[in-house]
Amino acid sequence: MSREIIAFCCEHSATPAANLAGRLGLHYSENLRLIPVPCAGRVDVVHILKAFEKGAAAVLVLGCEDGACHHIEGNTRARERVRYSRTLLEEIGIDGRRVGMFNLAPDTPHKFLDIVNETNETLKELGGGK
Amino acid sequence: MTEAKIGVFICDCGGAMKNIDFPTIKGELDAIADVASVNLSSDLCLEEGRAKMLSCIKDENIDRVVVAACAPQLKEHVFQQVLRSAALNSYLMSMADIREQCSWAHEGDVTTKACGLIKMAIGRARLLQPVEQKDLLVKQEVLLVGGGFSAMSSAIQLSRLGLHTTLLVGDSALGVRSRELEELLGLEVAPMTEAIDRDKNIEIVTSAELVGMEGTAGNFAVRIRKGGEEFVQSFGAIIFATGPRTEILPQDPGSKSSTRIVSQERLARWLRASSPQPRPRSVAFVFDSSDECSRLPTLVTLNNALAVKRSWGSEVYVFCKNVKVDSEGAEELYHQARERGVVFLKFEDSPGISIEDGLVRIEAKDVLLGQDATLTCDVVVAEEKVSPAAGTDDLRSLLNVRTDSRGFLQDDNVHLYPVASERKGIFFVGDCRGDLDAARIVADVSSAVMGAHELLARGRITVEAERVKVDPQKCRACLTCIRVCPHSAIQLVRIDSEREVAEISDLACDACGICAGICPAKAIAFQGYSDEQILAQIEVLKAS
């Protein structure tokens, strides 16, 4: 297993939040690979599972705050899919905590940082990650 | 498919990304077979940088472009323009953010990560396909549902812009209910009905209702029922401007039928009558006790309290929890009312109202005085609640849109404010989307007029053709995508005598990809975010 975290980031929220973090000099661990998606609802269970197959240590799906999705319920659909992929992962012996869904707003770079740090903390316990 | 010729353009942003070793990256990328050219620049977004990028694309016959630079949201449009200048479709570019998401986000040398990010973009770029633009015809007709102030002023404004409208009125004539509101809120309705009667751009269908709707923005097929008959008419956009419903909140059971407990409307009629007999000596108003969303009731109360003072000179008491003055001119009215001697009593719990010896008795604990106050009045104007018009829920399911937490049309989602819905071409104005004061209603109307104009003014609209597309060969018509599309952009169409498949409207689609994520047959391709293009980025993990 590599140490990489794959983060599927909604282009309306998590991607701009990540950009802001960079601009404000809020440093986070290098093992984060951001894949922009137009809405968290675009993320498919297959994408999540494939990321683990390719050796990701963790997968994050980051979407808009509840009630603020540009596509009304893309974020809630993403949450369902993350939950479902967690059960699939558990079945094949991968700790379900390695996949997570978080909500944040585009102008909350600190929250983005907290999510990355928290994930790395989890990985410390589970192995892999930074 | 012939192999792509990928051009990679890397910008070090004036030398600002010191923690990246660019020559090393170039060396690594040069080794990739289908990467035709790797260019290092320090000023890619500036004119000189773009000129070099353009000539390289042309000279090397590049057909897929990767730009590794700052955050795409900053300069993506600039680089897309370069592609267009090179006669390349602007969708044939993939960007890697090596500044905000890499160089600036981490301490120490990040050459490996930057290289990985660029490889992800290359993996995606390799699979990109062009998306062409095309023009769709739109029907230059607007349907206005409602016959009140908002609907009428929308029609007048649209007509001024040269758009033909149809007013679908539930009542037997225009402005029936608005006339009553006229005095409550100071809206002038009569001149509007006259203007509409003269206007050739405006058609009126009275005593009719909307019973069905199909199609998407630009071409909605609306089923209208009038009398016993139904007919279908086509519209480019629909504006809902149905009013609210106001009802007196339940009173104590014993006092229900009393003529001494009246509605605001009844009071207004009473005030209009030439010689009311006998004139009440004391009038009390109650509002904002159980319904704390009482912006409209506040304005109506203040107007009516002043009118009572003016016409009858009665003693006036107002019982409320909070005076809602967050609308234009409300604080001024509140001041005037107090100056004229209207007494405001604020309470935390709902006051008790009962009839005693033919008079109304109100008991409340006044928070200003800190004691129980009991008042006997001739007339009480009871608390009213503003709620969504009857039938709103049916309309919601008919349109496949959401209502807010109080049941008004339009979801509580800031991205829809002020007047949009989750469906293109459908707008909500005025009191159908919440209890709004006159100033807000007027702004709503103009906003919706603007939205309809933008969609219909040219008679055609430019869209991205088949950016999100259903493969008819793979589609099993399971309807999942139709069910989940938040913008109702997908319909079932017949392709031959045997089969129906899902089809996405390029105009109604908002490119979220929720359908592509959920389709069990993997029949939906989203150009730029297809499964292959997303997986190609993940693929790089193993390679690194």
Place this chain on the structure above:
Amino acid sequence: MDPHVLVIGGGIAGIASALELANAGLTVHLVEKEAAIGGRAASLCCKATDVCSECSVCVVAQKIREAAIHPRISLLTNSVVRRVSGERGDFHVEIAEKPRFIDPERCIACGVCAELCPAEPKAVCLPSAEAVPFSYVLDERLCLRSRGQDCDLCRESCPTKAIEFEPAGRRRELTVAAIVVATGFEVFDARGKGSLGYGRYPNVLTGLDLEETFNREGCLRLPSNGKEPRNVAFVQCVGSRDESHGYCSQVCCKYAVRLARLINYQIPDAQVTIFYIDLQTAGKGFVQFYEECREKVRFVRGVPVEITQTPSGELEVKLENISQGKASRELFDLVVLSVGIAPRKDSWDLASILGINLGDCGFFDTSEPLNSTKTNVDGVFLAGTCQGPKDIPDSMGHGMAAASKVIQALGVQAR
């Protein structure tokens, strides 16, 4: 030829107006006196907890970006309108661009200049992390050259040669068919209420200070000692609904309740109290939110009249507690003054340039009671808070309405 329109003010109302006009096919010149567009709303913070609290701040950043890349909107930042003549359909406008040391067309925001600037604090900086245009600005007053030193580090090192030390201000002349005024508001200066201690006690902040703190730090700490606040008070109607401000600012109750909820979410055991006259909880989606907040936040009817600092650094709030009908004192470690929306003091200048009227409260006046975008001058329209207090969605709606009135007045017709 499609008409040109001038929009004065690059805040959210001006941007909303400009976008609508540009989408309708008109060419828009958006004049902003600051170096970046976005106005006041761009400095506000997201107030979401685990759910969106519908403050609309995130919409602002999105609209700013849309305006920035719109091919039919030209941004004239750092500029002011000097003179206007003519009439509807044919206004002649003179715009003065203040001298600009860093050319935003050439600045790539690499940050090399800021790294090298020896001044303390640095004379070159970004207006904000989200600034549009995303370009550094040089503050003349902080630059060592203004103190007679011969520093040339930033200009010398700028990789794109974007810096010039003796820039000439530019004059532009435009001919436009209509003008939208969207100059926004001024935040009430809480120092005007001396008894509340703002500017004297470090732990007395304004609502705006709090917004900026959340934006900068992502969390709230006491300015005096950097510790988490335990006991926070919000004081409503500071600069609204008083003798000199005969109106409700319409935003303060909502931002106070949202910020109170946010503080409570981040610091669950903190007690937050809101002192109010009348709570303005009407509005789409807000009542339910308020009901949820009532479980956590303490609402007290009463207006603090004086705030003093105890020797231990706590803030003693003296108020008329209306519910109990007596004067009382309470201690807090942080007091937030919910400052209101005030008319801009320089509105008078623009009013005389354009010939439009100011109303009693100091906001631009409308000539028809129900058409709040219309002024007494044909072809000049109002948008947003320069006409009266509005929140973000209302400002956007008003901006769109102004755009609508512009195209109607200009006789733009569907084809």
